Amino acid sequence: EAAVTQSPRNKVAVTGGKVTLSCNQTNNHNNMYWYRQDTGHGLRLIHYSYGAGSTEKGDIPDGYKASRPSQENFSLILELATPSQTSVYFCASGDQGRGSDYTFGSGTRLLVI
Amino acid sequence: GEQVEQRPPHLSVREGDSAVITCTYTDPNSYYFFWYKQEPGASLQLLMKVFSSTEINEGQGFTVLLNKKDKRLSLNLTAAHPGDSAAYFCAVSANTGANTGKLTFGHGTILRVHP
Numbered sequence: 636e637a638a639v640t641q642s643p644r645n646k647v648a649v650t651g652g653k654v655t656l657s658c659n660q661t662n663n664h665n666n667m668y669w670y671r672q673d674t675g676h677g678l679r680l681i682h683y684s685y686g687a688g689s690t691e692k693g694d695i696p697d698g699y700k701a702s703r704p705s706q707e708n709f710s711l712i713l714e715l716a717t718p719s720q721t722s723v724y725f726c727a728s729g730d731q732g733r734g735s736d737y738t739f740g741s742g743t744r745l746l747v748i
Numbered sequence: 749g750e751q752v753e754q755r756p757p758h759l760s761v762r763e764g765d766s767a768v769i770t771c772t773y774t775d776p777n778s779y780y781f782f783w784y785k786q787e788p789g790a791s792l793q794l795l796m797k798v799f800s801s802t803e804i805n806e807g808q809g810f811t812v813l814l815n816k817k818d819k820r821l822s823l824n825l826t827a828a829h830p831g832d833s834a835a836y837f838c839a840v841s842a843n844t845g846a847n848t849g850k851l852t853f854g855h856g857t858i859l860r861v862h863p
Contacts, residue, residue: 666849677754677837677855678792725791729849734780734799734841737851739792 638662641726641740648747654713656743658726664738665731667709669693669701671722672742678725684709685731716747750775752840754854761861767825769857771838774819779843781814781821782851786835795823795836828861835859 639660648654660667665686670678680693682701690701698720700712713720723744727737751774761767780799784792798805798812798821805812809832811824821840825832835858839851 670853675757675855678853680850683850729851731849734797734843735849736782736794736797737792737839738794739784741791 639726639728639738639740641724641743643743644741645744646746648713648716648745650717650747652716654716654720654745654747656711656713656724656726656745658709658711658740659707660709660726660728660738661707662728662730662738663706664728664735665706666729666735667703668727668729668737669699669709669711670725670727671695671720672725673722681711681724718747721745721747750778750840750842750852752838752852752854754838754857756857757855759857759859761828761859763829763861763863764827767828767832767859767861768822769836769838769859770820770822771840771854772818772820773840773852775840775842776819777842777844778819778840780841781812782839782841783812783823784837784839784853786837786856788834792837825859828859830861830863833859833861 668683669681684703702710726740729735729737754771783795785795786792813822838854
């Protein structure tokens, strides 16, 4: 079954540390996305990718990097984690065509202390 | 860029009542519209996808209305039941222009259906 799998499900990190969130999709979708979800803000787009080797800045990219080494994998990297990055992070994949919906992963709950 | 405003942020209804969630959008090129449901602690699941050519879409227990003139999209849950309690998100994408293919989400509505 096609799916989007995120790891880890939960993560506690220390301020200033490096955090890598991983996402794998078996949908063979070209596009992948990283969102964070916070109460009162809904879903906010951090980075996205149109395919292997491509990364694009979303609406709130500051403090985050992204990496798309292959069609299946898309990582979100926090080089120097801060408490303000405590959130729930969702990865999604979508087809390249117009009108395509997204398939979401189960989310990663990140706590930065 | 596209802006999507979703109202209300919280909604509480009794079992059997209807619940209406509304989104307004700004991009006149918006052509595809989505509703997602997120149960507590879970991921987002696609509820319905509608296209600009169809103004009324019916699902199981709900209706989606699209008013292109007013740039308004609504989700109407008829006869809500406790299992409908969740967060609901609308999303919009364009057919042309800078927002083509990219979903812009509303901030969400937390719906609670109580007995």
